Amino acid sequence: MARRSGSQGDYTPDKQTLLFELMRGHLEHLLEVWAAEDDAALPAAERLRRFASFHVGYHLDRPDLVFIAYMELRNLEPENFASIEALRRRYEDALEAILRAGQVQGAFVVPDTRLAAMALIALLTGVTTWYREGGRLGRAQVAGIYADMALKAMGAGGGGLHAPTGPARHNDEGPGTRRG
Numbered sequence: 323m324a325r326r327s328g329s330q331g332d333y334t335p336d337k338q339t340l341l342f343e344l345m346r347g348h349l350e351h352l353l354e355v356w357a358a359e360d361d362a363a364l365p366a367a368e369r370l371r372r373f374a375s376f377h378v379g380y381h382l383d384r385p386d387l388v389f390i391a392y393m394e395l396r397n398l399e400p401e402n403f404a405s406i407e408a409l410r411r412r413y414e415d416a417l418e419a420i421l422r423a424g425q426v427q428g429a430f431v432v433p434d435t436r437l438a439a440m441a442l443i444a445l446l447t448g449v450t451t452w453y454r455e456g457g458r459l460g461r462a463q464v465a466g467i468y469a470d471m472a473l474k475a476m477g478a479g480g481g482g483l484h485a486p487t488g489p490a491r492h493n494d495e496g497p498g499t500r501r502g
Contacts, residue, residue: 337397338397338398338399338402341390341394341397341398341402342398342402342405342406344387344390344391345390345391345394345395345398345406346405346406346409348384348387348388348390348391349391349406349409349410349413350409352380352413353409353412353413353416355376355380356373356376356380356413356416357416359372359376360372360373360416362423365427365429366420366421366423366424366426366427366429366430367424367427367429367430367473367478369420369423370420370421370424370430370469370472370473370476370478371469371472371473372469373416373417373420373472374442374446374465374468374469374471374472374473375465375466375468375469377443377446377447378446378449378461378464378465378468378469379461379465381446381447381449381450382449382450382453382461382464385450388447388450389450391406392447413443414436414439414440414443417439417442417443418435418436418438418439421435421438421439421476422435424476424478429476429477429478430476430477430478431476431477432476432477438475438476441475442472442475442476445468445471445472445475446468446472449464449468
């Protein structure tokens with residue numbers, strides 16, 4: 323199976339290898355870039371804000387790779403699946419470490435940090451299914467709103483999964499308007 327790239331000698335023997343290499347490359351790069359962005363000396367709330375903004379931006383830049391990384395998992399052979407799952411687990415663990423630090427610091431109140439990490443990753447990754455350039459909100463606005471939602475969901479500022487946060491506010495368009 324030929325694969326186009328910058329060098330003429332690239333060749334991928336089969337779809338399995340291609341999928342595995344794409345997923346592994348995506349996740350290894352994600353982990354590398356996040357490790358360079360993270361600063362464990364910061365308060366957990368700031369780290370979570372940065373994680374959420376980073377995740378949204380990183381994934382919006384690579385929607386096709388994100389789609390492949392999630393939708394093609396089922397097509398990996400068991401050994402390749404285990405390797406990819408280990409990389410995903412490292413990323414999930416990085417977020418969970420932020421959540422645990424937030425609990426220790428008294429910044430977050432969540433009943434289960436593992437479940438919360440998985441829920442946040444699903445929320446943050448979901449932006450790739452609906453976001454389009456040139457829409458009502460720009461990337462930075464979307465990343466900021468998602469970061470605020472992540473913080474509030476973890477109990478930063480007194481909200482969280484354990485307490486009601488008041489009436490829902492959907493957007494700034496005013497009453498009677500609909501998203502389209």
